[in-house]
Amino acid sequence: MPGTYSQILLHIVFSTKHREPWIERGIAERLYPYVGGIIRTEGGVLYDIGGVEDHVHLYLRWKPDKPVSDLMRKAKSGSSLWIHETFPALRAFAWQEGYSAFSVSKSQEDAVKRYIATQEEHHKKESFKSELLRLLQAHGIEFDERYVFE
Numbered sequence: 001m002p003g004t005y006s007q008i009l010l011h012i013v014f015s016t017k018h019r020e021p022w023i024e025r026g027i028a029e030r031l032y033p034y035v036g037g038i039i040r041t042e043g044g045v046l047y048d049i050g051g052v053e054d055h056v057h058l059y060l061r062w063k064p065d066k067p068v069s070d071l072m073r074k075a076k077s078g079s080s081l082w083i084h085e086t087f088p089a090l091r092a093f094a095w096q097e098g099y100s101a102f103s104v105s106k107s108q109e110d111a112v113k114r115y116i117a118t119q120e121e122h123h124k125k126e127s128f129k130s131e132l133l134r135l136l137q138a139h140g141i142e143f144d145e146r147y148v149f150e
Contacts, residue, residue, distance in 0.1 A: 004064060011112050012058040012068075013135065014076065014099035018150055019128055021053035022093050027083070032056075034082050038075045042066070047109075050116040052123045057116045059104065072099050096150060100132060102139050 016022045023031065028051070036046040039060055048059040062068060076095040083093045104112050115122070122131070129149060136143050 006064040007106060008062045008064060009104040009106060009109070010058070010060055010062055010068065011102040011104050011116075012060070012072065012099055013055060013102075013132060014072070015055035015096045015128060015132075016053075017094040017096050019054040019096075020093075022083075022090060023051065023053050023056070027087065027090075030086070031079060031083065035075055035079050038078045039071065042071050042074055044071060048113045048116045050119050052119050052128075055128050057119065059109075059112050059116055068101050072101075100135065100141075102135065 032049045035049060035056070035058070039046045039058075043063050043066065045061040046058060047061065049056065051057050062071065076099075080093060080095055083090050087093075126134075132148065133145065136148070
C-alpha cells in the first residue's frame with residue numbers, strides 16, 4: 001500500500017489548574033479559535049471545541065505519526081502564553097498538568113459534538129470532577145481517584 005490512511009478521532013478534556021474559573025465567555029470566544037490554530041499548525045483538524053469556565057473539550061482528528069502528548073503540550077503551552085500576553089490581568093492563568101483523551105468512533109461523532117455544544121447546560125447538573133470520573137469509567141480507563149485531580 002503506497003500511502004498511510006487513518007481516521008484517528010479523539011475527544012480530549014483538560015482543565016485549568018485547580019479548576020479555577022478563568023475561561024469566561026469573552027475569553028473563550030477568542031481562546032477557542034486560537035487553540036484551533038495551534039491544532040491546525042500541528043497537522044490536526046479541530047472539529048469542535050467547547051467547555052465552561054474551568055475546562056475545555058476538544059473533538060479532533062489527529063495524525064498517526066505524532067504523539068497526542070506533543071499536541072497537548074503545544075496546545076496548552078501556546079494558549080497559556082497567548083492568554084498571558086492578551087489578558088494581562090490573567091497572569092496567574094495555568095492549565096492542569098495532564099489531560100484525558102478518548103478515542104471516538106465516527107458513528108459517535110454527532111453525539112460527541114452535541115455533548116461539547118451543551119456543556120453549559122450539562123454543568124448546571126454535574127460538576128467537572130463528576131463528569132471526568134464518569135468519562136474515565138465509561139471508556140474503561142483504569143485510574144486511582146487520588147491522582148486524577150491536583
